[in-house]
Amino acid sequence: MQTRNPLLNDFADLMTDAFGAAQAMGEEARSVFRARADRMVAEMDLVTREEFDAVKSALDASQDEIAALTERLAALEAVAKPKAPAAKTAAKTAASKTAAKAKAAKAKS
Structure with missing residues (x-):
């Protein structure tokens, strides 16, 4: 036969209450910690x-636009490059002819 021991019953009740209190304290500590962490994050801006x-997403869109404009610029420069050396050569030829004419005119004088 098993008899109930009042000492063990009291100890079991005490432990049940202690575990309940510990659990409540844990939840309270968690909520206080969370509130402080939220406040810290809010202060950190x-x-x-x-x-x-x-x-x-705005940065990605800008980078895509920059890449497209870079390709377009490269294509425009590729089209314009053959014209540029011919223009420079013509300008140099005209300058040298003008210089030659100036020398010839100076020599005649």
Whole structure:
């Protein structure tokens, strides 16, 4: 036969209450820690995930636009390059003819 021991019953009740109190203290500590962490983050002036994603997508769009404009500029420069040396050569030829005429005129004088 088993008899109930009042000492063990009291000890079991005490432990049940202690575990309940410990659990409540743990939850309270967690909520206080979370509140302090939230306040710290708010004071740090950090961006939210939505703001970060919006800026990141704007940056990606800008980088795509820059890449497209760079390709377009390279294509325009490739088209304009053959004309540039011919223009420079013509300018040099005209300058040398003018210089030669000036020398000839100076020599005649």
